[in-house]
Amino acid sequence: MSAQKVLKLSDLKQDAAVRVVIDDIPIAVVLDSNGEVHAIGDTCTHGDISLSDGFVEGETLECWAHGSAFSLRTGRPLNLPAYEPVPVYEVTIDGDDILIDPHVTKEVN
Known part of the structure; x- marks a missing residue:
């Protein structure tokens, strides 16, 4: 399988997330405050x-329901109640x- 076009960079707003679904896999695409x-x-x-x-906020995406923040770089939760990471995908x-x-x-460390 190869990378698929999901959005245009111009469709993203800084410090906001957009949900896309590729092959039934939901993915949050984020443009952070550094433009990454x-x-x-x-x-x-x-x-x-x-x-x-x-x-x-910065390099995190926080769940609106319970406040767990996930690192955009590693997918790891940075606070409870979540303790399992989310996958991180390569972006081209x-x-x-x-x-x-x-x-x-x-692969994240």
Whole structure:
């Protein structure tokens, strides 16, 4: 499987998340305050809530329902009640196009 075009960079707003679904895999695509695009699993591991409805602050995406913040770089929760990470996906920017392969996750330390 190869990366698929999911959005245009110009469709993203800074410090906001957009939900996309590729091959039935929900992904939150985020443009952080540094202008970097991230893609993480869109489902909170604590409450089965869409993370893209949450709040972006710095390099985190916070679940609106229970307040768990997830690192956009590692997918790890930074506070309770979530304790399981979400997947992090490689993002490729080609001109104005954002491409993601939902079957390839980043190796994070």
